[in-house]
Amino acid sequence: MTPSEEQVDVAIIGAGPAGLMAAEDLIAAGITPVIYDAMPTPARKFLMAGKSGLNLSHSEPIQAFLKRYGAGEDRLGDAIRGFNSWAIRDWAKGLDTETFVGSSGRIFPTAFKASPLLRAWLTRLKDGHAVLKTLHRWIGWAEDGRLRMQTPEGEVLVRANTVILALGGVSWPRLGSDGSWVPYLKDRGVHVTPFRPANCGFNVNWSDHFRDRFEGEPVKNTILSFECQTTKGDFVVSRHGVEGSAVYALSTAIRDTIEEVGPVALTVDLTPDRTVEQLKSALLKPRGKKSMATHIKKATGLTGVKAGLLRECLSADEFADPEKLAASIKALPLVLQSTRPIEEAISVAGGVAFEELDDHLMLRALPGVFCAGEMVDWEAPTGGYLLTACFAQGKQAAAGVMNWLNTHST
Numbered sequence: 001m002t003p004s005e006e007q008v009d010v011a012i013i014g015a016g017p018a019g020l021m022a023a024e025d026l027i028a029a030g031i032t033p034v035i036y037d038a039m040p041t042p043a044r045k046f047l048m049a050g051k052s053g054l055n056l057s058h059s060e061p062i063q064a065f066l067k068r069y070g071a072g073e074d075r076l077g078d079a080i081r082g083f084n085s086w087a088i089r090d091w092a093k094g095l096d097t098e099t100f101v102g103s104s105g106r107i108f109p110t111a112f113k114a115s116p117l118l119r120a121w122l123t124r125l126k127d128g129h130a131v132l133k134t135l136h137r138w139i140g141w142a143e144d145g146r147l148r149m150q151t152p153e154g155e156v157l158v159r160a161n162t163v164i165l166a167l168g169g170v171s172w173p174r175l176g177s178d179g180s181w182v183p184y185l186k187d188r189g190v191h192v193t194p195f196r197p198a199n200c201g202f203n204v205n206w207s208d209h210f211r212d213r214f215e216g217e218p219v220k221n222t223i224l225s226f227e228c229q230t231t232k233g234d235f236v237v238s239r240h241g242v243e244g245s246a247v248y249a250l251s252t253a254i255r256d257t258i259e260e261v262g263p264v265a266l267t268v269d270l271t272p273d274r275t276v277e278q279l280k281s282a283l284l285k286p287r288g289k290k291s292m293a294t295h296i297k298k299a300t301g302l303t304g305v306k307a308g309l310l311r312e313c314l315s316a317d318e319f320a321d322p323e324k325l326a327a328s329i330k331a332l333p334l335v336l337q338s339t340r341p342i343e344e345a346i347s348v349a350g351g352v353a354f355e356e357l358d359d360h361l362m363l364r365a366l367p368g369v370f371c372a373g374e375m376v377d378w379e380a381p382t383g384g385y386l387l388t389a390c391f392a393q394g395k396q397a398a399a400g401v402m403n404w405l406n407t408h409s410t
Helices: 017-028 044-050 062-067 070-082 085-094 115-127 182-186 208-214 245-261 276-283 292-300 304-313 316-320 322-330 385-408
Strands: 004-013 033-036 099-101 106-109 131-133 137-141 147-151 154-165 192-198 218-226 229-237 241-243 264-269 332-336 347-352 369-371
Touching (some): 044 115, 070 385, 085 099, 085 385, 115 131, 137 182, 182 192, 192 245, 218 245, 276 292, 322 332
Parallel strands (some): 004 154, 033 131
Antiparallel strands (some): 137 147, 192 347, 229 241
16 A cells, blocks of 8 residues: 655654644744644643643752753753743743642642643644644654654655654653654664663562562651762652652662662661651660560651661661661661663653754754654753753754744745
């Protein structure tokens, strides 16, 4: 069967935040984009993230904000300054979505959902005559440069004047970001840095007893430390190890060190509001006929999963020695063996190397083809930084497309 053919001005491949933001800016410039997505509905990862509140951005000062991107700060800086957290709030308001700044500085929709915002966004794109084609999976280029799209009705060839690739990374592949695009770019000479998990959980060799007793339990009000980094918050005991926001905040440094030297120790302060001297004094008091568990509870306030972690991580001698026990409560060593599989990670590091892109996010090896979002090699912590960079790069790619069309029009 001969593939059908389409001619478009701008093809956007990937209907996530970066692709949709690029489409919006192109429409505002009078350009009608066609958006292709492999999934039955757009922005599935965006919707999944919105189930826990949709953290759109963060309100901290821009200098501190940009530091969150580590090695990617310089390459992301201009784009994020051009579409910062306050601009995102204005954009959301234009979609009838009010936002607020939480106690942590994070910015959320007042509805705490992604779906109303996405519906309004898609409606505005449709009103601007953007075309969305779902169940269109990009499978590379034909010999003559046309885009190959796999659809339920067969292959479609798309001749596009310009292309924006916004295909995501490889975390949560069931939602569409599966990395299937990597070979197509490598075949064209584009260097793609191997993907690694970011904002991820870690494996711990729990005993069967601890795992069966505490799997799924949150460990609240802790301070976690690794090397020179410290974060205060909660984490969760999973069947295979630990996960959750406090762990994610340190995950880049932990991941990199594990890759270099193997298993590492994460230090957990189980009682941030009490000093080691206070704990030692309380634990040294005679316990009389009380059991050790009761004595620890009365002396330190630790019960449940926190008390379980002490028994899990300490030797019998350490547990029985009040001074060592007090010190361990303030600095419990939790050995992390390895990262959890990349498919479980909130986000990824790796992707198209920045060196492959010009200042407009156009691939140097493929003039007229731009990349944006998580498929580019940058990483960021949770807290609104991921979405902000995706939005900003979508706008940056759209500006690059407009510049390209203006300078290459016939």
